[in-house]
Amino acid sequence: MRHLFVLTVVSALLVGCSDKPTGPTEPMVDLVAGKALANDNCAACHGLDGRGTAPGIPHLAAQSSGYLLDSLRAYKEGHRFHAALQDMTAHMSDDDLRNVVGFYAGLPPLETQPDAITAADVPVPYKRGEESAYVCATCHGPNGNSEIAGIPSLAGQQPLYFVSAVQAYLHGNRTMGAMEATLRGLKKSDIENMALYYASQVPAERAAPDIGDPVAGEPLSGQCGGCHGSHGVSHDSITPTLAGQDAEYLISATKAYRDKTRHHDVMLADSSDADIADIAAFYSVQKSRPAEDGASSAKQLIDNCDRCHGPGVMNENVAIPKISGQDREYLARALRAYRDDRRVSSMMHKMTLPYSDTLIDTAATEYASRPAE
Numbered sequence: 354m355r356h357l358f359v360l361t362v363v364s365a366l367l368v369g370c371s372d373k374p375t376g377p378t379e380p381m382v383d384l385v386a387g388k389a390l391a392n393d394n395c396a397a398c399h400g401l402d403g404r405g406t407a408p409g410i411p412h413l414a415a416q417s418s419g420y421l422l423d424s425l426r427a428y429k430e431g432h433r434f435h436a437a438l439q440d441m442t443a444h445m446s447d448d449d450l451r452n453v454v455g456f457y458a459g460l461p462p463l464e465t466q467p468d469a470i471t472a473a474d475v476p477v478p479y480k481r482g483e484e485s486a487y488v489c490a491t492c493h494g495p496n497g498n499s500e501i502a503g504i505p506s507l508a509g510q511q512p513l514y515f516v517s518a519v520q521a522y523l524h525g526n527r528t529m530g531a532m533e534a535t536l537r538g539l540k541k542s543d544i545e546n547m548a549l550y551y552a553s554q555v556p557a558e559r560a561a562p563d564i565g566d567p568v569a570g571e572p573l574s575g576q577c578g579g580c581h582g583s584h585g586v587s588h589d590s591i592t593p594t595l596a597g598q599d600a601e602y603l604i605s606a607t608k609a610y611r612d613k614t615r616h617h618d619v620m621l622a623d624s625s626d627a628d629i630a631d632i633a634a635f636y637s638v639q640k641s642r643p644a645e646d647g648a649s650s651a652k653q654l655i656d657n658c659d660r661c662h663g664p665g666v667m668n669e670n671v672a673i674p675k676i677s678g679q680d681r682e683y684l685a686r687a688l689r690a691y692r693d694d695r696r697v698s699s700m701m702h703k704m705t706l707p708y709s710d711t712l713i714d715t716a717a718t719e720y721a722s723r724p725a726e
């Protein structure tokens with residue numbers, strides 16, 4: 354899945370690119386004029402050394418000149434939004450833009466601030482999720498392995514499904530009953546952190562339940578496997594894993610869809626009670642596995658980003674910004690803007706779409722704490 358997604362991005366890179374970095378055929382840059390422009394118009398926010406003067410303002414020192422020029426043109430043409438920059442660039446000629454860009458791009462990379470936050474200062478989302486999940490264990494069991502009939506296990510569950518299930522309770526689309534008190538107080542980031550935590554837990558194996566017949570259930574489960582995965586281990590982040598789930602819960606949940614007390618346009622069921630019990634028995638004894646790799650999911654994310662933003666990566670077709678040593682708040686805000694389509698880059702939108710706010714903060718912290726290049 355991840356490979357496919359990277360391939361899509363790379364082919365978008367090869368096909369869809371028209372903005373080229375400044376090449377040798379571009380006119381000469383006047384660095385003296387560039388410095389004067391920077392001094393008069395930019396230094397209050399970006400410094401004369403290219404360091405953003407407050408959190409949320411990007412550093413410009415040593416940034417790729419092609420990328421800086423693309424950005425300024427994007428503000429000027431209204432593709433990127435920032436009031437001050439839109440006003441200012443409106444009055445600047447293309448030569449002015451090239452000159453001021455030449456000045457900032459030619460500055461040496463910034464030294465890291467002595468008080469800069471380091472990646473080690475920020476707990477990984479998975480760890481924070483573990484702390485929040487403490488209150489759920491009375492019902493959902495140790496590490497999300499439920500030991501109470503009728504209560505679902507959460508261990509190994511797909512993270513987006515987890516988030517959408519919690520939202521279904523909070524929005525009144527599922528009845529939360531005894532969970533009400535614990536779910537109401539959760540912040541969005543708590544839910545996302547817990548989703549990653551539970552997704553990374555190892556699901557326990559279950560003995561055959563008292564109800565239903567796993568052997569009779571296997572052939573019947575053929576109608577479910579296309580979505581829920583072979584033997585009930587889902588590979589799709591919004592489709593729940595059924596393997597290793599409590600059988601009584603599986604029965605009540607499947608009947609709830611069938612009897613239309615729980616609604617979903619994709620998940621339909623019309624089986625008899627006896628068939629549902631057999632299918633549930635079959636899934637409950639299947640071996641499941643974690644949907645996420647816990648602490649290493651953040652590392653995989655960064656590995657993905659390093660393909661383009663890693664040390665020394667260059668691309669002839671696209672101006673890729675340097676993000677190592679960049680301001681942390683600015684990075685996090687830029688990533689959310691791509692994800693939520695407030696800043697247009699189809700490539701970065703695809704890259705950030707699957708990521709929660711907590712993973713975005715992790716990536717922002719990681720890059721902000723690296724030395725600038």
Ligand code: HEC
Pocket residue numbers: 390391394395396397398399409410411413421422424425433434435437438441453454674
């Ligand atoms: C009032 C403060 C302010 C001033 C003055 C200002 N900027 Fe900015 N600049 C910002 C902020 C804030 C952003 C981030 C905006 C966003 O999120 O798109 C930014 C973004 C940029 C970017 C995009 C950087 C990136 O990494 O994508 C460039 C390039 C830039 N500014 C250049 C300039 C230049 C050149 C000048 C002077 C001509 C200037 N700015 C003046 C505040 C300012």
Ligand code: HEC
Pocket residue numbers: 485486488489490491492493503504505506507515518519527528529531532535536547593
């Ligand atoms: C008092 C017992 C109790 C507590 C405490 C509790 N839950 Fe639940 N939870 C349940 C029951 C019972 C269900 C099944 C409800 C249903 O049929 O929809 C459930 C279902 C869920 C589901 C849906 C699982 C699925 O496979 O669809 C999620 C997600 C969930 N709980 C998350 C949490 C979280 C997160 C916490 C802690 C913040 C929590 N629960 C605390 C009893 C509890």
Ligand code: HEC
Pocket residue numbers: 505517518574576577578579580581591592593594595602603604606607616617619620621622624632
């Ligand atoms: C077309 C795809 C599809 C098929 C076929 C399908 N499901 Fe589902 N199923 C889903 C999706 C998507 C969800 C999540 C729905 C939601 O968010 O409420 C789901 C949810 C469930 C749940 C709730 C799990 C939980 O943790 O709460 C159960 C149980 C379930 N399906 C059982 C079955 C069974 C049994 C079959 C075969 C008879 C089946 N499904 C066939 C897509 C499918």
Ligand code: HEC
Pocket residue numbers: 362363366411423654655657658659660661662671672673674675676684685687688697698700701704705716717
């Ligand atoms: C296939 C190459 C590619 C990959 C992979 C990639 N990026 Fe980007 N990134 C780009 C390009 C090109 C831009 C410039 C887009 C634009 O013009 O807005 C960009 C822009 C950015 C920016 C805005 C920088 C600024 O100064 O405003 C951030 C932050 C960023 N990427 C972070 C990431 C993170 C985090 C990941 C991993 C989840 C990632 N990128 C993966 C190519 C990539």
